[in-house]
Amino acid sequence: MKISVLLLLLLAAAWTGSQGKSFRSSTSPCCSQGMFTREKIHASKIQGYRDTPSDCTHRAVLVELQEGRVCVDPKEKWFQKYLRKQKKQKKPNSTST
Numbered sequence: 001m002k003i004s005v006l007l008l009l010l011l012a013a014a015w016t017g018s019q020g021k022s023f024r025s026s027t028s029p030c031c032s033q034g035m036f037t038r039e040k041i042h043a044s045k046i047q048g049y050r051d052t053p054s055d056c057t058h059r060a061v062l063v064e065l066q067e068g069r070v071c072v073d074p075k076e077k078w079f080q081k082y083l084r085k086q087k088k089q090k091k092p093n094s095t096s097t
Contacts, residue, residue, distance in 0.1 A: 029052070029062070030052050030053065030056035030057065030058070030060075031052055031056065031058055031060040031062070031071030032057075032058065033058060035060075035070075035071040036058075036060065036071045036072065036073055037070045037071065037072060038076075040078040041063060041065070041070070041072070041078075043082055043085065045065050045066065046063055046064070046065065046082065047064045047065060047066060048063075048064040049061050049062060049063045049064060049072075050062050050064075051074070052071075059073075059074060060072065060073065060074065061073075061074045061079065063079075
């Protein structure tokens with residue numbers, strides 16, 4: 001009985017430790033120069049995006065895809081066009097009746 005409780009506690013500690021580590025590593029990581037994608041990503045594949053922290057060496061946007069994340073230069077023309085479309089879609093219709 002003592003061994004099974006100890007084993008259960010050990011497994012729980014290992015599981016929560018690994019969960020905590022993966023949580024920390026997934027929060028806004030920085031992008032190195034070699035991690036940037038130059039390919040245009042179709043808007044339908046983009047599930048979300050967020051800026052990397054200001055203390056990162058390279059300014060980047062982490063683009064969330066179904067397959068994972070990619071680093072994008074926020075100055076890329078296709079990404080700027082995507083942002084403009086997103087803002088237009090979020091703007092409420094300003095016509096009055």
